[in-house]
Amino acid sequence: MQIRLAEITDADRDAVLAVRVRPEQERFVASVEKSFQDARDNPEAQPWFRAVHDGPVPVGFVMLSWGLVPGPGLRGPYFLWRLLIGAEFQGRGYGRAVLDEVVTLLRAAGATELWTSCVPGDGSPEPFYRRYGFLPTGEVDEDGEVVLRLPLARDDRGQG
Numbered sequence: 001m002q003i004r005l006a007e008i009t010d011a012d013r014d015a016v017l018a019v020r021v022r023p024e025q026e027r028f029v030a031s032v033e034k035s036f037q038d039a040r041d042n043p044e045a046q047p048w049f050r051a052v053h054d055g056p057v058p059v060g061f062v063m064l065s066w067g068l069v070p071g072p073g074l075r076g077p078y079f080l081w082r083l084l085i086g087a088e089f090q091g092r093g094y095g096r097a098v099l100d101e102v103v104t105l106l107r108a109a110g111a112t113e114l115w116t117s118c119v120p121g122d123g124s125p126e127p128f129y130r131r132y133g134f135l136p137t138g139e140v141d142e143d144g145e146v147v148l149r150l151p152l153a154r155d156d157r158g159q160g
Contacts, residue, residue: 001054001093001097002055003054003094004101005062005102006050006051006053008050016051017032019032019059019086020086020087021090024123028124028125029125030082031084032061035049035061035082038081039063044068045068045074045079046065046068046076047063047064047081048066049064054094058086059086059094060084060085060089062084063083064078064079064114067109075115078111078115079115080102080114083095083099099132103152106152107152111152112151112152112153113149113150114134114152115149115150116134116150117145117146118145119143119145119146120144120145129148132150134150135150137149
């Protein structure tokens with residue numbers, strides 16, 4: 001696996017748009033196309049998005065709010081808005097690798113925490129996020145999603 005987060009270009013836009021999760025996961029994560037629309041419709045959320053590539057092949061998509069000023073309906077300054085790995089690439093460690101890359105970038109930017117939220121229920125990504133280290137806040141957002149927080153401070157051994 002040689003994962004990289006890459007800006008989306010005209011040359012790979014269609015291939016990135018074609019990345020889809022399994023049908024049973026669609027209620028938990030919006031499509032890449034919907035993500036582009038949300039980014040256009042919500043510029044105040046400071047959307048930052050990248051294609052996830054393994055070599056030349058787009059295997060996923062990630063979108064964050066990057067450096068936003070928190071306010072009503074806006075949690076941050078860093079919020080994991082979307083993470084999706086194509087159905088045929090799931091179960092191979094790509095999701096974890098994407099989060100590792102994102103965490104590295106955020107720490108380099110001085111971030112101390114990353115927020116996310118997810119729809120609860122059977123098939124939810126919540127167990128994946130919790131295994132990674134996200135902690136439940138006890139909050140539920142206005143869309144009924146469980147709010148999670150990942151501390152990014154490193155411990156004394158250089159791990160975090």
